[in-house]
Amino acid sequence: MLPFFKKKNGESPKMEGSESTVSSEELLDETSTDSSDDEIYTELSIHPEWNIPKEDRYAFQFLNQELPPLKPNQLSLSGINIMQSDDGSYRIAAFVRNSLDKAIKLEDATLVLLDDNDEVLGRKAFNLADVGEIPAKSARPWNFKFTSKDLFTTELPAEGWKLAFQLKPTSRKHSLELAESWEKSLAEESKQQLEEMVNKLTPPKAGEVNFMGLKANQAENGDLHVTLLIRNGSEKNVNLEQLPLQVEDASGEVIAKGGFKLEKLQVKANTSKPWTFIFPKSLITKESIDLSKWKAYPPEQKK
Structure with missing residues (x-):
């Protein structure tokens, strides 16, 4: 597995991508029973099967604390970084964030990679069951692999990009x-x-x-x-x-x-x-x- 973070002379890690949000009702047909909170800050949730060094855990904790709050009934993808593997594929790390007051499980979903002008750089269908159960009001880091077949360009931006859920056209009303x-x-x-x-x-x-x-x-x-x-x-x-x-x-x-x-x-x-x-x-x-x-x-x- 690639290292999670690029070591830069002791510099603190930073979010290299942007955030995209979607309504939990549109994506999962799920809503909170209590939507009284105007701002929801997410707690870090590491997958139970991930065995990562304390240094990486602290880095994820630091980045999660820097993230802006979500509104009730939202899911988001917050871009952490992009790293290229030896085989030429790209590992895109992002927080999957859940603002609902209950745990959720994701299934099949299509994700798009966008630049800072929302131009599509890549698209891929994922089975997100492996992400596991994402607890209420939490953020779980995850890796998404894109190969050359999934990308529409050979040059990906270092910063300003974002991952986003692609909603089905029938679920998006004009x-x-x-x-x-x-x-x-x-x-x-x-x-x-x-x-x-x-x-x-x-x-x-x-x-x-x-x-x-x-x-x-x-x-x-x-x-x-x-x-x-x-x-x-x-x-x-x-x-x-x-x-x-x-x-x-x-x-x-x-x-x-x-x-x-x-x-x-x-x-x-x-x-x-x-x-x-x-x-x-x-x-x-x-x-x-x-x-x-x-x-x-x-x-x-x-x-």
């Missing part, structure tokens, strides 16, 4: 996502209306990203404000940095066309996010526009 600025400024009634609309709409096809018009109006200064619902049917987050858009009014004519720099506008996996795009008056190609009926779309998506 939902509304609001940017922080929208969360703060939008009235509760408007939020509820948006959420109800997203719930009623047929979700986008798997892997599809599309745009749905919500609202369009022309301001007093002549600028055109267009609010779209960006719908991500993919199982991974989508980052939009630049987006060309054009708008047609009721006549079917293109009345505005422009490109938008979005500074990595992120739409999370399987969610819809509203966003407003402002076309300056100078980009409007028609003097009198009819917004009783309209549509906006990237030019390449026009059918």
